[in-house]
Amino acid sequence: MTKYIPTAGQTVGPFYNYALMRDGENDLTGGGKASGETVVIEGRVTEGSGAPVRDVLLEIWQANSHGRYNHPADDSDRGLDENFRGFGRTLSDEDGCFRFVTIKPGAVPAEGAGGSSVGESAAGGRTGGGNVWQAPHIAISIFASGLTRRLVTRLYFPGEDANATDPALSGIPEGDRERLIAKPGDGGGEKSIRFDIVLQGEGETPFFEE
C-alpha cells in the first residue's frame, strides 16, 4: 500500500515576491468595506543578531467581527461577511517592518469540530458549561530566507479579559505569554496595535508547533 507522507517544507528563499505578492493583500478590509472595528497592525521582524530581517513573508488568517471563519468547516450560525475573507499577506521592508489593515476578529470556539453546537451556547456565556472560547486572535504564518520552513504564531489583543482563559495562551509560561499580546500602537486616528516578531534570542517570540 502506498504511504502518503506529507511533503517536506523548504525555505521560501529571498526571491519570491514577484510570484506571491499582489497589491492590496495586506488590507483585509477591502478598503474599509468589511464590517467591524478597523485595526492597523504594525511590527518589525528581527533576527538573533538584533538586525531587522527584510523580505519576510507574513500571512495572517482570522475570523470576521462575528467570530465566523469564511471556510466550509465553520458551519456555525455566526454571521458571514461577504466583504471579509480573513486572509492577508505582506512582506517586510528593508527595515524589517510590516503593516496590515484588518478588523478585530470576534471570539471563536476552541474546538476544532462540532463548532455549531458550541456556537449556539454563545448567549449563555463564553467560558461556562465546558464550552471553551478563544480570545480574539489572528493566526500568523512566517516564511523567510534562513527559515527552513514555516513558523507559526498568534497575535492577541491588549486588554482582553478572555486572554486569561484562552487555551492556546494558557499553554505558554506566563513570562512568554505577554509576547503574543499586541501592544497599543502609535498610529493616530485608527485603532493601531504593534506586534514585533523576534525570530531568535532576547525577547524571542513564542512559536507553536505546526
Next chain:
Amino acid sequence: MTDDIEYRDYAKGAQPPYLTPNYKSTKVRSPNKPQYKLPRTLTEATGPVFTQDDVPADEWDLSTSATGETALGQLMFMDGVITDEDGRPMANTLIEIWQANAAGRYAHAVDTRDAPLDPNFTGAGRIVTGEDGHYRFKTIRPGAYPVPNYENYWRPPHIHISLFGRSFMSRMITQCYFPGDPLNDECHILQGIPEAVARDRLVMKFDPSVGVNGHALGYRLDLVLRGRRATPMVG
C-alpha cells in the same frame, strides 16, 4: 462540521529542522526555544478558500510571455497530483511556483549577478487544482546559480512551490529538484532534510509520458498535504 479532518504532527525526520548549520543564515533565524503545543481549533481547521476562478487560465504556462514569445531554455512540463495523507486528491489547492531562468537568474531586483535576464521569462505561475487534484505547468528548466557569501557553492536547479490546502494546518512552501543533478548532493537546503526518502520525494521523476513528443520534456512530482480523515471511509 461537514469535513472531519485530523491533523497529525509532522514526522520530525521528514521535515528540515530550523537550525541547519551548513545553511548559514539559519544560525541567526532559527528560534532557540522549543515550540509550544497549539490546540487544534477551528482557527487551524480553516484557511483561505480558493477556486479556479481566482487565477487566470494562462498562468499555468511560464514559458510564453505576455506577447506570445517563447522563453529561452529547455522546455518542460511539470505534472503531478496533490493528495492528502489518505491519498485523496486535493481539489481547490492554490499552487504558486517561481524559479530562475535558464541562466540561473531570477527576475527579481535583489538578484543582481551578471547572468543574463530573459525578457520573455518572468518565472512565476499559478493554478488552482480541480476535483482530481491534478496540476500541470509548462516552463523551462531553470539554471543553477552561485550563492553569495559561500565558497563556490551553487544551488542546484530547482523550482519553488507554494501550496494552500484545505486549511491553515496544511499551508506549506517547498522546492523541487531535478533527478541526477550532482548539485543536489551538495545542497544545504535539500540535504537539511534528515531522511533520504523525504529528500527523494522532492526530486522530480523524469517521465516522458507527461512531456510532449518533439517539443518539451516531462517531469512528474506528486505532493502530499497534511490532513487525513479521522474516521476511515468504509467500502
